């Protein structure tokens with residue numbers, strides 16, 4: 284019988300494919316962060332790293348803003364899935380207690396540019412969160428990483444997502460206070 288790539292349990296009917304084999308349901312729940320991430324293209328090494336990074340109790344999503352940030356209100360923890368698309372760097376999913384949130388703000392860069400003889404304002408948007416620790420940790424969630432027209436629909440949509448993240452984080456900080 285086939286075995287789970289991660290815990291070597293015999294695989295039953297329900298199994299999940301990753302790049303190097305199959306994973307049992309128990310492991311899948313952990314490495315997919317409660318079914319929020321796919322594992323199809325992940326290697327055994329990457330999945331084991333996710334398992335190590337896993338909080339002691341399973342993370343349960345009470346609130347979230349898309350797949351940008353997840354909150355567990357019971358355990359008062361948040362998860363940054365750290366999808367590469369939004370981090371500009373290669374980070375594993377990370378977990379932080381609500382009580383460690385020091386600061387959180389939307390940072391917009393604005394640049395004026397002449398495009399087709401018309402003055403346009405281009406911008407980028409990121410949410411910067413600072414967590415307490417031995418050394419404070421700063422994480423960026425890039426919503427608009429490359430300059431685009433700040434009157435465009437995409438920009439406005441991401442601007443309001445950024446506001447949602449701030450609102451949800453504030454709610455978490457109040458809950459921890």
Ligand SMILES: [Zn+2]
Nearest residue numbers: 287290307310
């Ligand atoms: Zn397993």
